[in-house]
Amino acid sequence: MGGVLRIHFSDRDFRHVQLARSADPVWEAFLGLHVLTTSLARLPRRLHPWRRRAVRRLRDADLRAASRLLRDLAPADAAYFPDFLTPAESEEGMAAALHTLRATPGTRLARELREAARYRTLPGWTRRLASGDRALLDQVADAVLHFHTRLIAPDWSEVEATVATDWERRMETLEGGMGAMLETLAPFAWRDPVLTAPYPVDADLHLKGRGVRLIPSFFCHTTPIAIADPSLPPVVVYPVRSEPPAPGTRHADVLAALLGTGRARVLSALTVTFTTGSVAVRLGMPASTVSGHLKVLRDAGLVHSERDGAHIMHRLTSRGRHLLRPP
Template identity: 75%
Template sequence: MAGALRIHFTDRDFRHVQLARSADPMWEAILGLHVLTTSPAGLPARLRPWRRRARERLRGGSGSELRSACRLLSDLAPADAAYFPDFLTPTESEEGLAAALSTLRATPGARLARELREAARYRPLPSWTRRLAAGDRTLLGSVADAVHEFHTRLIVPDWSEVEATIAADRAWRLEALEAGIEGVLTRLTPFVWREPVLTAPYPVDQDLHLKGRGLRLVLSFFCHTRPIAIADPNLPPVVVCPVRRQPEEPGIAARPSAALAALLGTGRARVLAALTATFTTGSVAARLNMPASTVSGHLKVLRDAGLVRSERAGTHVVHRLTAVSRQLLGR
């Protein structure tokens, strides 16, 4: 039965709300696995190209270790799980993948047992997890290796798009800071802010009382259905939120009209129509199957004509439509 996640703030908590500065590698790996194992019909259009590319890599001749990693991680954190163990997403992930995997490998046996017992309350677990719950360090190392394999082979090739999308979304949310932190909370879709409680749909009813500890908000490229909260009330409060929903597109990219193609040229019209959201040059090139150098040239012409705005987001340059180009495209 569907429930709600309710996050209860006190006056002190407002001073300790953090919006993660960049993409979190552990969360993106686990949630990328969920995208990989979800039917394309259940995904937003922006994630379907990644899923298609990832499944092609999975089917490749060197994909046996990767397939084994996916099976192992899916046993622990399936896409439809109401709960998966918190030890898979340590807070040290904000310091990078290496720090997170080191923490994962060092997870205390008592915590493994406690969180796997909690997972077993919601679904039957495979028999091998009993060894993990008993503190098998070799098996725990295999879990960490599986996360590393998945992240390296399937997430890293698209990491620039992940980071750029999150950086642009973070900047949009922080624009609301002029109205104070409550302004940011009002932009935290699909949450609804009614002081002092932040509420969103959730698989189960869960109340998170911050008790002055504040809250770390992590924006995620691969999170696409609902927010996810760290379940253990004794851990630092963390909530993962999907990047804001962008307009859906008919296929890999919107098709330009014949009139627009005649005006701009077919290539530039395709690049303009592909900007259904904020993208890097490389991600546009991948979506259109064009050389990055060609896309870069088209973007320069479109930018000079006032049809595209380019700006730095973190370590990347991202491109988006201007008001004029939205009118041309009828958006």
């Protein structure tokens, strides 16, 4: 990791910054693939449960084949992988994204695979893809869908809720202006008018008045990722900050005195979105007790709860996150 990504803003760009409020299904599929090929020791703890579940699901031969095909095109350690794999239409959902991916012009396939070959040796089968083999391109699209359906979609409610929480935090910082929001985008550093972050290679993204679409990602866990082709709409994917700073011992004591020990523990456990049962398991408390504490916290405006299918998901509100923050 010897490079730096530099994103150059002009005054006009500030008017066209978009902060995605929902997770992107295609980016999450590829970044989930990267999590899957990264050792547990190098992952943040919040991703450990998903990786363990995903490894068990990979016993399926078709899923392993899909993963291998995608890993050939977009390995976790790649300094570059083709932009056609993550079309801007994924903003509209997986179906729109795959429709665009399947329709990628042959000239673009050849150009971007040639660019990828500058950084690493590509498998032999990619020569057929670069020559415009539509059946092979369909296989790539099918692999993205299969990987997402089997490994990402089962945990999509947690992905979406975590991204939504991140979005709320960024919106709060906008009270101080766009620069204040950009300063919160770790691992980026904001030095007006340039946003910088560690990157596999040295790269400059000149926005040229187009602005940029910033996409928070559940599975992104190291450096941000930017669309490489300067002719495409600028897109930057960055890792969510899913956990508020853990309260220190003294602050935890103050919270316990204010809320009661049980409710303070439940509040502090909601570092990401959880069901009642998962909070109970995490804290070793009866689910009925956790449910009672959550009701009190919800009534106080510290926790938000909403139904997602068969489950009710709980997450901190901005007031709850503020209360957890040490003074």
